[in-house]
Amino acid sequence: MAALLSPTHIALIAQGVSAIVSSRSADLRPSIMRAMGTQISPDGQRITIFLRPSQSAQLLADIDAGGPIAVVFSDPPTNRTLQLKAGGAHMHPATASDRAILRRYLVSMQHLVGQVGYGPDYVAAMLSTPPDDLVALEFMPEAAFDQTPGRHAGSPLPSPP
Amino acid sequence: MSDADHPTLRSIRACLEGAIPATMATCGADGTPNVAYLSQVFYVDEGHVALSFQFFNKTRQNILANPCATVLVLDPVTARYYRLHLHYLRTEAEGPLFERMRAQLAGIASHEGMAEVFALKGSDVYAVQRIEPLPGEGLPPPPPRADLLNAVRLCSQRLARCRALDELLQALLDGLHEHLGVQHAMVLMLDAAAGQLYTVASSGYPRSGVGSEIRLGQGLIGVAAREATPVRISHMTHAALYSHTLRSSLQADDGATGPDIPYPGLAHPHSQMAVPLISCGRTLGVLFVESPLDLQFRYPEEDALVALAGQLASAIDLLQAASDEPAEAPPPGTHAAPEQGLPLRVRHFPANDSVFINDAYLIKGVAGAIIWKLLREHVRSGRCDFSNRELRLDRSLGLPDVADNLEARLLLLQRRLQESGMAINLERTGRGRLRLRVDAPVLLDDLAA
Secondary structure: OOOOOOHHHHHHHHHOOEEEEEEEOOOOOEEEEEOOEEEEOOOOOOEEEEEOHHHOHHHHHHHHOOOOEEEEEEEOOOOEEEEEEEOOOEEEEOOOOHHHHHHHHHHHHHHHHHOOOOOHHHHHHHOOOOOOOOEEEEEOOOEEEEOOOOOOOOOEOOOOO | OOOOOOOOOHHHHHHHHOOOOOEEEEEOOOOOEEEEEOOOEEEEEOOEEEEEEOOOOHHHHHHHHOOEEEEEEEOOOOOOEEEEEEEEEEEEOOOHHHHHHHHHHHHHHHHHOOOOOOOOOEEEEEEEEEEEEOOOOOOOOOOOOOOHHHHHHHHHHHHHOOOOHHHHHHHHHHHHHHHHOOOEEEEEEEEOOOOEEEEEEEEOOOOOOOOOEEEOOOHHHHHHHHHOOOEEEOOOOOOOHHHHHHHHHHHHHHHHHOOOOOOOOOOOOOEEEEEEEEEOOEEEEEEEEEEOOOOOOOHHHHHHHHHHHHHHHHHHHHHHHHHOOOOOOOOOOOOOOOOOOOOEEEEEEOOOOEEEEOOEEEEOHHHHHHHHHHHHHHHHHOOOEEEHHHHHHOHHHOOOOOOOOHHHHHHHHHHHHHHHOOOEEEEEEEOOEEEEEEOOOEEEEEOOO
């Protein structure tokens, strides 16, 4: 399969930026929650999103029912934003090794969100994940859009060379 | 039961103003979800929010096809999440809501350095069907801030004691400073016939700016008056669109309308709010506050200022009505001392009733016509005591039949005379009475011909 994401886009996501996840129900009601952590494979073909089930009941129910997924990634200080979509996602329990991913993600977000005026304690509260309240969603992006605020927001990303 | 468990839109208004933007999920007719960052989630009332419509993007297409939307907001202090389940109703492209959002967006835009990106096409109004508080550990709620309700009470008590317009305005400015920590404020009155607002009182500026004018619809102040709605900018850089537009349009006016009194406002404001003074459904003027710091005026401060502006407007109306019924004759004039010193040359330009004393601009418009009338009478007959009533009956002054704001115009004139430091002053000698004090010979020069 041709690569969807350029190395620049992969690097943006790999850095650990803000991520908001959405799906929808059978009657097309949208569901939404912030990811508590993210991970991208080096080739950009596989993305993992961590959510708290207690905060994401409808979203997880929608994904579980076979609903599609949309995730917006945004770098708070620069507003560089992109949206990835796929026809569905695979849900699995988070493992102990996922905790290290969440810790790295938190450090990155504390750095980035700190630049728009919020301290590390605030970001830690925003991304807090009790041990028994975590699930992973894995998906392969099928479409990618530039979502940086402005006139071109929403246009498909150019294919990488 | 706490607000956190059963939030109302009002109880989570702070979530709508954080620097971490809200996000919205929508879904197209084909079933594809979409997530977008929102520039604004604007509190309309307990059942409605408005979102800014800036581009014909995917979100826009989706809500037109499927009006369901879900918005995720985050409390800027406690880091608790709330989901708003929304139903799109309509788009407003003019009127108070649109203007309030446009002004606020201009502030956000300049903050982000994206003024062009953030032009508002419309205000999308949504019904809030449900507010869902999400579980989470969060941070403790903030300690109670300065008790705003008590601050409003203290200001209100000061206003209630006032018996004249100048006292009233001073009481408001002092109260805002002492009880609400507002360092920079001004009050402008509306001259509806001229489509202008003129400054009658200010505090916290190097120059009072009394007499400076702003067109209806110009900048935050002009928009608040035109739309009869409070307008607020919570954070902006020195490049702020509104401030810049205001200043540059004031400069552009200089040549066209003759000498103007400079607008006193801050050169680099970061927070501003303009609240209309409304009494009996009529806009009398605007209360304007600003700060060099970000995020000084939020929803609670807006609530406080709107309440105080209402009382101020009613009091202005009442004092105006009272001033038309002089209670007592003035004490006999005591102007025995002969006028001495170098004569003052007072020139009057009938085209716009502008008045100059020794070549220094004093005032124009109705206030200019009034001082010219008083001086003419004084030179002709030596009279120095006058009444509001006779001014109102003099058709040549150009006072409108209703809503003439004569008291405000007299206060403006009084202050301008004081600030000019010339030997001409106006004193109040009782309700509806005034006395002209002229301490130097006066040469009148009417440039009618």
